[in-house]
Amino acid sequence: MDEGPPHVVKIERVVRETPSIRTLVLSEEFEFRPGQFVMVWVPGVDEIPMALSSRVSISVQKVGDATEALFGMKPGDRIGIRGPYGNYFPDRGEILAICGGIGAAPLLPLAMSDCVNTFMLGARSEDELPFIDILDECTNLLVATDDDSLGYSGFVTDLLDDTDLVDLKAFDQVCVCGPEVMMKVVLDRLVAKDMAKKGWFSLHRYMKCGIGICGSCCIDPLGICVCREGPVIRGDLLLDGEFGHYKRDGAGRRRMI
Ligand SMILES: Cc1cc2nc3c(=O)[nH]c(=O)nc-3n(C[C@H](O)[C@H](O)[C@H](O)COP(=O)(O)OP(=O)(O)OC[C@H]3O[C@@H](n4cnc5c(N)ncnc54)[C@H](O)[C@@H]3O)c2cc1C
Structure with a gap:
């Protein structure tokens, strides 16, 4: 894990994935495991967590200031990268991946390494x-x-x-990323089949440091930092806590999901 200052990298290419998602192909490769993330410094705007969608790319959906600035970047623009950080999805056994929209970004490299048997992808519409x-x-x-x-x-x-x-029972691991409401439904289905321990959920939480120091991404009731002990958390650890109910904003206030 690299805990130093951001590497400044150039954007080599921009790929339009959907009307709201762009992939930024970077000038540098990063060694990583699918599910890990980087902290992306967007000059003059913010520093935000992003999954690596390949060794040389991040894929961004615009939802606010920083993601909108990234979305609008052109080849030749520069951003800073710290990381990769965090843990990763399991890659052994029969794997089912379930994701919604931009949640596919951390699962794409798992699929591309031939580890995923079945991939369920959802979105509002085809485009x-x-x-x-x-x-x-x-x-x-x-x-x-x-x-x-x-x-x-x-x-x-x-x-x-x-x-x-x-057939859920046929899978050894179920890897999930997407809107939390959707992930909670998956967890409930796994619980009903006594399979919570086979679910692996990539959580989006507000992050400032990305390396387990500031505590802004700690989750209740475990108290673990999603940036350091996640972002991929096993299903049984998410029962009876904030998962699917609320998350904290930059000021630590609870925001209902
Ligand atoms: C480990 C991890 C991996 C991620 N990977 C990707 C990725 O590959 N591609 C991608 O587009 N996004 C990813 N995200 C989400 C991304 O970090 C947020 O969308 C981003 O921080 C929003 O910043 P903003 O300034 O654009 O929006 P803000 O102005 O900060 O917020 C706009 C809206 O987005 C919500 N939001 C803010 N931060 C987050 C967050 N961390 N997660 C979910 N919603 C948030 C806010 O509540 C608000 O409703 C990831 C988040 C984490 C924690």
């Missing part, structure tokens, strides 16, 4: 499904869209109800 061509090449891809524009009509978690499509 908001990121990485669909590449995922289709390297996994058994199941798609769901809220507006019925491609694949199953409904939420990605509804796919779990179709036992002809996917």
Whole structure:
């Protein structure tokens, strides 16, 4: 783990994944394991956590100031990178990946290393499904869209109800990233099948330092820092806590999910 100052890297290329998601291809490669993240310094704006979507890229969805600034960057622009930090998804056994929208970013490299047997990807509509061509090449891809524009009509978690499509019991690990409401539904399904320990959830929490010092990403009731002991947390550890209910903002105030 690199705890030094940010490496300044150049943006070599920008790929339009969907109307709201861009991949920034960087001038430097990073050694990492799928699920790890970097702290991205956006000059003059902020420093924010981002998963590595490959050894040389981050994929960003604009939701606020820093992500909007990244989204608007052009080849030749510079950003700072600290990390990679945190733990990573398991890569052994039969793996089911479940994600929504930009949640596919940390799971893409797991799929590209041929570790994922079945990949469930959901989004509001067909044009908001990121990485669909590449995922289709390297996994058994199941798609769901809220507006019925491609694949199953409904939420990605509804796919779990179709036992002809996917039998949860057949998997050794279930790796999940996406909106927390969606991840909570997955955890509830795993609990119902007594499989909470097989679920691995990548949590998005407000992070300042990224290295376990400031405490802004600590979660209740465990008190662990998501940046250091996560971001990938095993399902049984998320029961009876804040997961799926609230998260803290930059000032430490609870915000309902
Ligand atoms: C480990 C980790 C990996 C991540 N990977 C990616 C990624 O690959 N691609 C990507 O686009 N985003 C990723 N995120 C989320 C990203 O860090 C936030 O979207 C970003 O910090 C928002 O900053 P902003 O200035 O654009 O928005 P802000 O103005 O700070 O916030 C805008 C909105 O986004 C919400 N928000 C702020 N911080 C977070 C956060 N950490 N998680 C979720 N929502 C947040 C706020 O509550 C608010 O509603 C990741 C987060 C973590 C913790």
